[in-house]
Amino acid sequence: xxxxxxxxxxxxxxxxxxxxxxxxxxxxxxxxxxxxxxxxxxxxxxxxxxxxxxxxxxxxxxxxxxxxxxxxxxxxxxxxxxxxxxxxxxxxxxxxxxxxxxxxxxxxxxxxxxxxxxxxxxxxxxxxxxxxxxxxxxxxxxxxxxxxxxxxxxxxxxxxxxxxxxxxxxxxxxxxxxxxxxxxxxxxxxxxxxxxxxxxxxxxxxxxxxxxxxxxxxxxxxxxxxxxxxxxxxxxxxxxxxxxxxxxxxxxxxxxxxxxxxxxxxxxxxxxxxxxxxxxxxxxxxxxxxxxxxxxxxxxxxxx
Numbered sequence: 376x377x378x379x380x381x382x383x384x385x386x387x388x389x390x391x392x393x394x395x396x397x398x399x400x401x402x403x404x405x406x407x408x409x410x411x412x413x414x415x416x417x418x419x420x421x422x423x424x425x426x427x428x429x430x431x432x433x434x435x436x437x438x439x440x441x442x443x444x445x446x447x448x449x450x451x452x453x454x455x456x457x458x459x460x461x462x463x464x465x466x467x468x469x470x471x472x473x474x475x476x477x478x479x480x481x482x483x484x485x486x487x488x489x490x491x492x493x494x495x496x497x498x499x500x501x502x503x504x505x506x507x508x509x510x511x512x513x514x515x516x517x518x519x520x521x522x523x524x525x526x527x528x529x530x531x532x533x534x535x536x537x538x539x540x541x542x543x544x545x546x547x548x549x550x551x552x553x554x555x556x557x558x559x560x561x562x563x564x565x566x567x568x569x570x571x572x573x574x575x576x577x578x579x580x581x582x583x584x585x586x587x588x589x590x591x592x593x594x595x596x597x598x599x600x601x602x603x604x605x606x607x608x609x610x611x612x613x614x615x616x617x618x619x620x621x622x623x624x625x626x627x628x629x630x631x632x633x634x635x636x637x638x639x640x641x642x643x644x645x646x647x648x649x650x651x652x653x654x655x656x657x658x659x660x661x662x663x664x665x666x667x668x669x670x671x672x673x674x675x676x677x678x679x
Contacts, residue, residue, distance in 0.1 A: 377445050378618070385445045386617030392441040393616075400434040401503060408510040421547055424512065428489045428548075431511055435484045438477060446618030450482075451673070454627030458486050463549045463594045465584060465632065466490060468601035469576055469662060470555040471609040478603055478623055479553070487599070492553040493541075493583065514541030542590040552595065554583045556655065561609075573659060575666040581655040585641035585648075592637035602626040602662050604669040607676055624673050626665060630658075 377385050404427055411423035442448070458464075464487055468475060479490060489511070496515045499505045509515070542552075556579040559565065571578050588595065604624040614620050633654065639647040 376447060378447075382617040382619060386613055389441045389445045389616040389618075392444075393438065396434060396437040396441075397503060397507075400430060400437070401507060404430045404507060404510055417547075424544075424548060427511055431489050431507075432485055435480045439481050439484065442477070442481065442615065442620075445616065446620060448620050449622045451622070451624040452482060452627070453625075454629070455482065455486060457629060458483075458599065458627070460485065460487060461549050462597075463488065463545075464551045464597055464599050464629075465587060465595045466551050466553045466599040466601065467556050467584065468553075469561065469603055469666070470557050470559065471561045471603065471605065473560075473612045474605075474610045474615050474620065475555075475603055477615065478625065479601065482625060482627075483551070488549040488551045490551050490553045491545075492555075512541070512544050516541075539590040542587065545591065546594065550594070551599075552587050552591075554587070556580060556584065556659070558583075573663040575670070576659055576663050579655050579659045581648075581652045582641060584655075585636075585651055588632065588636055589639065589641060592632070596632060598630045598632050600628040600630055600658060600662070602628075602665050602669070604666060604673060606673040621676075622673070624669055626669075 377388065380388070407423050407427045407430065411420055411427075414420070414423070466479075466483075466487075468479060483490060491511065491513050493514045493516050494508060499509055499515055501508075545552075557577040558580045559577065561575070561577055565577055566573075569578055602625070605620075606622045606624065610620050636647070636651055636654070639651075641648050641651065
């Protein structure tokens with residue numbers, strides 16, 4: 376434990392450990408990527424993906440190590456019972472901070488398959504990490520606006536085709552596909568601009584997970600619905616590095632995905648789209664009520 380060090384020094388040390396760890400784990404990851412490119416046979420590809428997943432889990436374990444080193448965060452976690460490493464899951468969560476990803480990885484690493492989430496296409500150019508995401512088969516998406524599709528109708532349905540192609544790689548292995556339904560981090564300004572009907576959440580965007588269910592719904596039978604609450608306010612990444620993340624409350628809920636949502640076209644079937652949006656909104660209503668309860672049970676600490 377490095378509690379005796381000033382926060383600035385702890386943050387600098389944790390940042391250095393993160394960089395060194397990432398670069399070290401990249402070496403075997405990129406080595407296995409080369410093998411995967413040179414051996415385009417299904418059994419070899421599956422073995423390479425399995426080994427690369429283990430490498431990514433090792434990197435996440437190192438991240439857990441420096442998180443524990445700089446601060447003994449008090450975790451209040453419920454609902455992890457019953458999750459299995461060899462099952463496939465669709466995972467979603469509310470979104471408040473970049474720290475959310477590390478919180479999810481901290482709690483779910485080696486409990487369920489490696490979390491893979493859809494990324495904007497331009498993120499592949501992020502130094503080092505972008506190549507890691509690509510090597511680990513994270514799906515990169517190029518989303519088109521309604522205005523763009525109106526001008527270029529030939530692009531209609533290309534999002535779904537890209538999703539199907541990305542998800543086809545996971546047909547033979549357990550997978551955890553992750554999506555932030557809100558699409559962006561919660562802030563009070565965004566909440567007010569949206570006119571969100573929820574107290575602690577932005578409006579959910581159902582299209583992303585609907586595309587995933589269309590592409591691989593038979594493999595994804597349950598949803599892991601995660602609710603994250605930071606009693607002392609939404610932390611920045613520097614808060615995490617410098618040991619200021621003192622309390623985190625997380626609730627996991629495993630839900631059956633209604634079978635009527637499998638094999639339907641979200642873009643083309645208006646009745647299905649309306650029914651799916653109602654289901655997602657009901658999930659969000661319950662999550663908003665849970666967050667209100669967590670705010671009451673775990674209020675912000677009194678400041679001196």
